[in-house]
Amino acid sequence: MVERFLSIGADVKKHLLEIIRDINYGKLEGTYNVVVATIKVLKEIINSTEWTTAKELIEVITLSGKYLIEAIPLEASIGNMVRRILQIIREEYRSELKNKPQETNPQESLHKILTSNGDQVIDFNIKVPTLKSALIEHINEFEVEIETCSENVIEQASEHIHTNEIIMTLGRSKLVEEFFKKASETRAFEVIVAEGAPFLSGHEMVGNLSKSKIKTTLISDVAIFAMMSRVNKVIIGINAVMADGGLKAISGAHAVAQAAKHYSVPVMVLMPLYKLSPLYHCAWKQDTFNKHIAPIQGVIDGANASLMTKIQSYNPVFDYVPSELVTLFITNTGGNAPSYIYRLLKELYDTADYEL
The missing domain is CATH 1.20.120.420 (translation initiation factor eif-2b, domain 1)
Structure with a gap:
């Protein structure tokens, strides 16, 4: 070989x-x-x-x-x-x-x-x-x-977003942004965007949606739970979906999903099928699942950088969201429940190739 x-x-x-x-x-x-x-x-x-x-x-x-x-x-x-x-x-x-x-x-x-x-x-x-x-x-x-x-995926926007709904998202996902823009052609709705600290990509998301005449509100991540009671549904983008339906999403996604579960708000995930992985997330495989950036980037400003010699801080890029916190996957072939992930895997990959 x-x-x-x-x-x-x-x-x-x-x-x-x-x-x-x-x-x-x-x-x-x-x-x-x-x-x-x-x-x-x-x-x-x-x-x-x-x-x-x-x-x-x-x-x-x-x-x-x-x-x-x-x-x-x-x-x-x-x-x-x-x-x-x-x-x-x-x-x-x-x-x-x-x-x-x-x-x-x-x-x-x-x-x-x-x-x-x-x-x-x-x-x-x-x-x-x-x-x-x-x-x-x-x-x-x-x-x-x-x-x-x-x-x-974008073409299905009008099927999942309805008039006068309030929708929450986290940070900026280009796919989610286009999804909202497509829905706004036929629906009038409001979007609440959590800023997604420490990267603060939600600020760019709000600006782009506002240019498309979509009523948008920017909130701090600490206000997610407080605002969730007003929300009709949560729509987020992801980096990858694991074999059990768990999500690899930007940091803060787990908090959003937990708050949504508390208020029984459905969580919808936009997932092109090339993001579906046949692997499982294991605690001992963190090095191949997550990455960390310097905490000084958006967490500790330069004036207080000297504090880094006295504290130990982590700044992960991704969160793992368990499948039980997800309501629906919106794929390019239609909507699928997390329990159907195993069937999609069988159609996409051969079991002999799961472990290369």
């Missing part, structure tokens, strides 16, 4: 290193942009790497994916795309094998291959000359699907 990874062309390795560098240095931001870059480099591997069977290709993609995931463990979308491409390879292999005349490979029972359960009894070593072209075509279609994911 290592030899096949080493056989990857220099250009592809360069692209892998460029993704890692751009993400680490902040040149490549946003889950969508990371997803597009990951798919691009994986497609380049399929095109330029020497492989003859699906098994060899799966090994190369798996090793490349491991390399990216270990270098950037906090970007769950990278692992999601690696697993999705592996699923596409398996699907296309089975499809092409089914269409392949059985007499070309008399030693294999085609019926046994196609009706077997699991990859353990499927032989991925059979050469299928048309596999590469079929894969590229399928991945191109997948890229188009990724491009329209956000649009399909």
Whole structure:
């Protein structure tokens, strides 16, 4: 397997290193942009790497994916795309094998291959000359699907936002912002935006919504619980969704969800399916789930920086929100309850690829 990874062309390795560098240095931001870059480099591997069977290709993609995931463990979308491409390879292999005349490979029972359960009894070593072209075509279609994911989520805005409702959100999510703007074309409603300290991205959110003539109120994070009793629903964006339906969202999301539960306010999450991860959040995996920034950034001002020698402070970027605090996931394929997440995972990924 290592030899096949080493056989990857220099250009592809360069692209892998460029993704890692751009993400680490902040040149490549946003889950969508990371997803597009990951798919691009994986497609380049399929095109330029020497492989003859699906098994060899799966090994190369798996090793490349491991390399990216270990270098950037906090970007769950990278692992999601690696697993999705592996699923596409398996699907296309089975499809092409089914269409392949059985007499070309008399030693294999085609019926046994196609009706077997699991990859353990499927032989991925059979050469299928048309596999590469079929894969590229399928991945191109997948890229188009990724491009329209956000649009399909936004188009559902009028189904979930009604006239005269008061909606709360936290910080700024570009997808949530566009969701509100789309709903405002046919509905009149009010938005309460928690500022999302210490990053204070809610200030930008309020400014953008106000420009679109949406009645918007900015509140401090400490006022979330007090204002929740007036709210009809909460709509937030997320960084990733775990296999149990738990959320990886910006810091403060857990407080919002807890307050919503207290007042029986529904919590809706905008989730393009490329943000759905087949992994679980574990307490001992904090290093691959969360990241911390310097507390002095927005928490302790420069005048009191000397206090840092006497106290220990943490400034996490993300919160984990358990699935029981979520009411509905609004995906590009429609609305889904947290209990349906397992079904979405089964459709998107192969169980053999959950742990790369």
